[in-house]
Amino acid sequence: MIEAPIHLYPTGPLVALVGNPNCGKTALFNRLTGSRQKVANYAGVTVERKEGRLLTPDGKNLRILDLPGTYSLYPRSLDERVTCDVLAGRAKGEKRPDLVVCVVDATNLRRSLRLVLAVQRMNLPCIVALNMSDEAYVRGIHIDEARLSASLGVQVVSTVAIEMQGDHALRQLFDDTSIWQSSAVEPGLPEVQENVQLDHERVQSILRALNLDRITPDETTAKIDRVLLHPVFGPAILVLLLFLIFQAMFSWAAVPMEWIKDATAWFSQQLVQWLPDNWLRSLLVDGVIAGAGAVIVFLPQILILFGFILILEESGYLPRAAFLLDRLMGTVGLSGRSFIPLLSSFACAIPGIIAIRTIPNARDRIVTMLIAPLMTCSARLPIYALLIAAFIPQKTIGGFLQLQGVVMFVLYFTGILGAMAVAWFLKKLTAAGRQVRPLMMELPTYRCPQLRNILMGLLHRAQLFMGRVGGVIMVLTIALWFLASFPGAPEGATNAAIEYSFAGMLGQALSVVLAPIGFNWQISIALIPGMAAREVAISALGTVYALSATDSAADTLGPLLAQQWSLPTALAMLAWYVFAPQCISTIATLKRESGGWAIPVIATTYLFLLAYLAAFITYRVALALS
Amino acid sequence: MQSLHTAQVGQLYRISAVQANALLPDCDRQLNELGFLVGEQVMVLRRAMPGADPLVVRIGMSTFALRAAEAALVGVQPEHDAAVAAGGMA
Numbered sequence: 001m002i003e004a005p006i007h008l009y010p011t012g013p014l015v016a017l018v019g020n021p022n023c024g025k026t027a028l029f030n031r032l033t034g035s036r037q038k039v040a041n042y043a044g045v046t047v048e049r050k051e052g053r054l055l056t057p058d059g060k061n062l063r064i065l066d067l068p069g070t071y072s073l074y075p076r077s078l079d080e081r082v083t084c085d086v087l088a089g090r091a092k093g094e095k096r097p098d099l100v101v102c103v104v105d106a107t108n109l110r111r112s113l114r115l116v117l118a119v120q121r122m123n124l125p126c127i128v129a130l131n132m133s134d135e136a137y138v139r140g141i142h143i144d145e146a147r148l149s150a151s152l153g154v155q156v157v158s159t160v161a162i163e164m165q166g167d168h169a170l171r172q173l174f175d176d177t178s179i180w181q182s183s184a185v186e187p188g189l190p191e192v193q194e195n196v197q198l199d200h201e202r203v204q205s206i207l208r209a210l211n212l213d214r215i216t217p218d219e220t221t222a223k224i225d226r227v228l229l230h231p232v233f234g235p236a237i238l239v240l241l242l243f244l245i246f247q248a249m250f251s252w253a254a255v256p257m258e259w260i261k262d263a264t265a266w267f268s269q270q271l272v273q274w275l276p277d278n279w280l281r282s283l284l285v286d287g288v289i290a291g292a293g294a295v296i297v298f299l300p301q302i303l304i305l306f307g308f309i310l311i312l313e314e315s316g317y318l319p320r321a322a323f324l325l326d327r328l329m330g331t332v333g334l335s336g337r338s339f340i341p342l343l344s345s346f347a348c349a350i351p352g353i354i355a356i357r358t359i360p361n362a363r364d365r366i367v368t369m370l371i372a373p374l375m376t377c378s379a380r381l382p383i384y385a386l387l388i389a390a391f392i393p394q395k396t397i398g399g400f401l402q403l404q405g406v407v408m409f410v411l412y413f414t415g416i417l418g419a420m421a422v423a424w425f426l427k428k429l430t431a432a433g434r435q436v437r438p439l440m441m442e443l444p445t446y447r448c449p450q451l452r453n454i455l456m457g458l459l460h461r462a463q464l465f466m467g468r469v470g471g472v473i474m475v476l477t478i479a480l481w482f483l484a485s486f487p488g489a490p491e492g493a494t495n496a497a498i499e500y501s502f503a504g505m506l507g508q509a510l511s512v513v514l515a516p517i518g519f520n521w522q523i524s525i526a527l528i529p530g531m532a533a534r535e536v537a538i539s540a541l542g543t544v545y546a547l548s549a550t551d552s553a554a555d556t557l558g559p560l561l562a563q564q565w566s567l568p569t570a571l572a573m574l575a576w577y578v579f580a581p582q583c584i585s586t587i588a589t590l591k592r593e594s595g596g597w598a599i600p601v602i603a604t605t606y607l608f609l610l611a612y613l614a615a616f617i618t619y620r621v622a623l624a625l626s
Numbered sequence: 627m628q629s630l631h632t633a634q635v636g637q638l639y640r641i642s643a644v645q646a647n648a649l650l651p652d653c654d655r656q657l658n659e660l661g662f663l664v665g666e667q668v669m670v671l672r673r674a675m676p677g678a679d680p681l682v683v684r685i686g687m688s689t690f691a692l693r694a695a696e697a698a699l700v701g702v703q704p705e706h707d708a709a710v711a712a713g714g715m716a
Binding site: 107200239322439444 | 656659661663669685688690
């Protein structure tokens with residue numbers, strides 16, 4: 001991930017959205033700005049900055065800024081510091097907002113109100129958007145807008161961010177000139193130190209006035225929790241769910257994967273037909289199309305995995321899973337808190353490692369960083385999928401389980417087991433590992449996932465993935481094509497041309513080290529560009545074998561590998577990829593998030609050692625058995 | 627004084643104190659921030675099995691998972707005000 005510079009919009013008043021996490025702030029932001037958004041990072045920090053545009057009914061052009069969710073303006077985490085700095089006008093390269101919209105979760109007024117009071121002390125013009133007012137109404141929470149507005153001294157407007165016209169009243173309010181005047185009710189108060197007890201009393205009195213000052217049970221969520229958090233059914237459902245996800249990744253993705261394969265084949269056929277047989281054709285067909293096609297084919301599976309993760313996240317199940325796993329994580333010296341970053345790492349280690357900053361305990365952060373790369377990210381998927389499809393027979397065991405799916409599950413499980421073992425080892429090693437880990441995690445109300453949000457999330461992922469195919473992967477594939485094509489074979493050579501090229505020489509040198517774990521020189525070559533990103537190894541193998549082929553009609557990669565490799569080699573390769581830290585972006589993220597080189601160097605070293613060991617054992621055992 | 631980690635499941639309590647503890651630095655402040663403040667009503671919804679740790683706690687309009695050690699910092703008194711309890715259940 002590259003830290004993009006912030007582009008300042010030249011004109012228009014700046015409106016900042018502030019609110020607790022999970023208050024529907026981002027949904028409201030999406031509703032207000034539609035597709036006119038710009039996502040970047042704040043200057044100097046890796047907190048995501050989202051800005052969009054809004055045209056009011058009267059034609060006023062506004063810039064809308066979505067600030068990171070926070071419980072207070074007492075800066076503890078990086079996210080909260082950004083929100084604080086922007087509101088105080090201290091943020092680098094950022095104008096102080098002209099208006100703050102406090103997005104308040106109407107179903108959780110109590111906590112939201114403390115934040116509103118803190119924002120008011122910043123002496124900025126401020127209005128309150130009472131979000132999720134529909135859900136509050138369903139749950140029997142009736143909020144008297146006028147009374148709330150009177151006791152806070154600011155305008156209050158109801159919004160329903162997930163509905164088409166739900167932001168209508170707010171849009172109209174933007175045209176009211178009075179809201180742009182500073183509405184500080186208590187001028188002269190110092191902005192920084194919030195007085196917890198004083199604020200609490202004020203919130204209590206407001207809630208009393210609204211007749212909301214008591215515990216409110218949430219019957220529906222409690223009922224669902226009775227099953228999902230049940231000591232026996234809860235964990236059983238969690239395991240079943242994870243297993244289903246991995247089965248779905250295989251069975252649902254099959255058809256679209258065929259389409260992509262056919263399209264790739266058709267495309268290279270067209271090029272072969274229309275272009276003369278020269279180096280350019282070889283670059284396009286063997287380098288670009290073979291390389292990109294071998295990676296794009298896994299897009300359906302990656303989207304299915306992300307789809308499930310997004311649904312679990314939206315519905316509110318993820319923190320429950322963390323709750324269920326808290327004891328288990330405790331035995332290896334971590335808290336349930338580490339579960340969410342680790343689960344995200346199944347999609348990609350980078351967002352996972354970034355999510356680690358939400359863990360309050362410093363030691364837990366480091367341990368989680370060290371083991372996050374062991375979670376099977378979606379970039380490993382292409383490699384697993386390719387090798388499983390080529391080497392594991394497609395048959396059903398026990399009536400309903402697909403053998404291929406089972407092998408995939410075992411690979412994922414090995415990664416988790418490895419991570420647990422490392423964490424356990426670190427717990428035994430350090431005194432801090434035996435202390436009590438903080439948890440304090442909110443279990444949000446269950447919500448029906450919104451199709452729109454899921455689709456937007458998936459689109460974002462697809463763009464990221466295709467961007468990588470277009471950028472890093474393409475450049476490396478072309479570089480590899482060059483190394484593998486030059487110098488050409490000498491006169492009267494009998495072997496494939498690639499064996500005489502730079503890549504061939506390099507691969508043969510490396511294979512001295514890698515031969516004990518069953519890797520041939522083609523794999524050794526592919527691992528070099530594969531350092532940049534795991535899935536690149538596949539496109540590299542595609543290129544290497546396309547160029548090794550003596551006849552021009554190159555087969556698709558899978559069947560080709562099944563012919564060329566022994567089963568022990570394939571299994572050793574799978575074992576290697578469970579552990580090997582072959583991803584430059586992950587290492588770079590580790591460096592940035594840990595603030596030094598120690599963690600990335602330790603992680604890379606121990607993971608390569610584990611990978612070599614695992615591949616060695618797998619290869620030797622498989623050889624002995626076959 | 628009774629604390630939240632020994633509280634009965636399903637019984638309504640009122641918070642009487644949130645204590646600091648050297649072993650859990652900053653924990654009291656974080657609890658305050660989440661809404662665990664003196665005078666608030668609170669209820670333990672369930673305990674994880676086995677080991678009764680962590681706990682699921684309802685406070686105001688939200689639910690939190692708390693570790694037993696964290697819950698032990700929250701001093702509570704049983705709420706006898708039947709009218710308030712009944713109103714809350716409505």
